[in-house]
Amino acid sequence: MSDDLRPSPRYKPVSLFVTCIVDMIYPQTGVSVVEILERAGVEVRFPLNQTCCGQPAFNSGYWDDARTVAKQFLTAFADAEVIVCPSGSCASMVRHYYPDLFKDDPEWLDRALWAANITWEFTEFLVDGLGMTDFGAKLPPTKVAFHHACHGYRLLNLGTQAQALARNIDGVTVNDLPGADQCCGFGGLFAVKMPEISGAMLDEKITGIENADADVIVTGDASCLTQMNGGLSRQGKTKRVIHIADLLAQGLRESETSAE
Secondary structure, three states, X not given: OOHHHOOOXXXXXXXXXXXXXXXXXXXXXXXXXXXXXXXXXXXXXXXXXXXXXXXXXXXXXXXXHHHHHHHXXXXXXXXXXXXXXXXXXXXXXXXXXXXXXXXXXXXXXXXXXXXXXXXXXXXXXXXXXXXXXXXXXXXXXXXXXXXXXHHHHHHOOOOOXXXXXXXXXXXXXXXXXXXXXXXXXXXXXXXXXXXXXXXXXXXXXXXXXXXXXXXXXXXXXXHHHHHHHHHHHHOOOOOOEEEHHHHHHHHHHHHHHHHO
């Protein structure tokens, strides 16, 4: 189904797929996502039997193992009306690769197509799905620049949604990041299997970050965030990368504090 023909997610409860890395390393980002969704008037549900989307095994060529994990995902979210995920990488796995994964299994293919049609990346859901960009958030004067995570940028067309949310935070200025659409070098197991190439790509990304007129770098994928912050820390740099959900949630809390 074309993205233009996907069912509207408006006025429906959301089932949150929080992703492995957010669950294990950045639980506060998951909390931020829930805070923002609830501010948008959305009922948030969290299937407790969710695990991984299967992307690591899929990207490594272990499709049988990926299918096993994907079946658990499809089972966990069987009752979902809308699935929202704070990761372009994981959302693109469900949207673009589940149909390929189950192309020879008609029973599971139907379920995979169903999941693909109702899955939204977090900023895409807010901006394209709900038509919301302004949450009344505010921050002290802050200059930000965006890193376009590969899967979201190239597979989900996430080039403007997060920026629109940031521009509507009072006090935030959005500037350009040199090489914003250039890969940070993570690429899942790519960083493990080809560390030298990954490291060289990361060095180029860090140079861009250092040259950006920005106090903080923002992205929509926690995996890229981890890769870039690791490199910045090891090189003794002061700039850091945060998830768009955390930036927006900080703005919401700041606006509530100033209103008291």
